[in-house]
Amino acid sequence: MKCYYTTNSPYARKVRVAAHEKGVSDQVEWQAITREERAEIVPGINPLVKVPSAVLDSGAPLLDSPVICAYVDSLSNDRKLIPDEGDERWAVLTLEALGDGLGEAVIAASQEDQRPDGERSQAVVDRQKGKAENALATLDKQAGDFNDRPLMGEIAVACALGYMEFRDVMPNWRETFPALAAWYTEILKRESFVLSDPS
Ligand SMILES: N[C@@H](CCC(=O)N[C@@H](CS)C(=O)NCC(=O)O)C(=O)O
Structure with missing residues (x-):
């Protein structure tokens, strides 16, 4: 591929x-x-x-x-990132969708925010940031149950958070959502995240 x-x-x-x-x-x-x-x-x-x-x-x-x-x-049966079946499969795919959706909201907010004065819609920025805020609140409650070895759900969430910080879309999120922030600090130490750091 x-x-x-x-x-x-x-x-x-x-x-x-x-x-x-x-x-x-x-x-x-x-x-x-x-x-x-x-x-x-x-x-x-x-x-x-x-x-x-x-x-x-x-x-x-x-x-x-x-x-x-x-x-x-x-490509390999080792270290499966998406369980083959059962409730765990749907939980992983749902967490991946939530991470991807957080990414969509922060990308949309950031792109709208960068439009020139007069063309920018603050209502669009606020609506997208509201979605991001709701997603972060949900993830903050779930963070204690995240898998130690990241599966596809955790990977999607961390990649969305990485972009959110890269564009500084939600500046104070680490203080507001401390459980998620603590988990994120740890996952960033993994080689896979260090090697793909967007900055
Ligand atoms: N749902 C797609 C989203 C991919 C996506 O939006 N990629 C952005 C970059 S982060 C892109 O290529 N945007 C260009 C465009 O929309 O024209 C996925 O999960 O791969």
């Missing part, structure tokens, strides 16, 4: 972290691209022109980080 990514995309970071945590990173051909290259290269793979986008050895496209991460997880 060849995977195209930009270095600060939280969704692409999920794939990079997942591959590292699985120990299959060397089975993927990684291609870091700029935003300009994304516009040139990615439409041929993904009509939505988003990263991550991947191409299998067969030439078939693989789109969207949950699908690409599930593929990465299928």
Whole structure:
């Protein structure tokens, strides 16, 4: 598989972290691209022109980080990131969706906030930050139950938090959500996160 990514995309970071945590990173051909290259290269793979986008050895496209991460997880039976069945499978996928949704909200808030005066809608910024705040409150309650070895849910949450801090979208979140912040401080020490730090 060849995977195209930009270095600060939280969704692409999920794939990079997942591959590292699985120990299959060397089975993927990684291609870091700029935003300009994304516009040139990615439409041929993904009509939505988003990263991550991947191409299998067969030439078939693989789109969207949950699908690409599930593929990465299928490359080996060791260190499964998505349980095969049972309640745990749905809990992991739901936590991944919540992490991805937090990422969406902070990206939308940050993009709207960067628009010039007169074009920016404060209502849109506030609505997206409200979603982020609700997600953080839910995650703060769940953080004590997070898996010690991160599975796909924890990886998605940490990648979204990484982007949120990178863009400084919710400046005081660590004080407001201390349990989540304490967990996040620890997960950032893992090699997979150090190597994929967006800064
Ligand atoms: N649901 C997608 C979201 C991917 C996404 O939004 N990627 C952003 C970068 S963080 C992107 O490529 N945006 C370009 C655009 O929307 O035109 C996933 O999980 O992979």
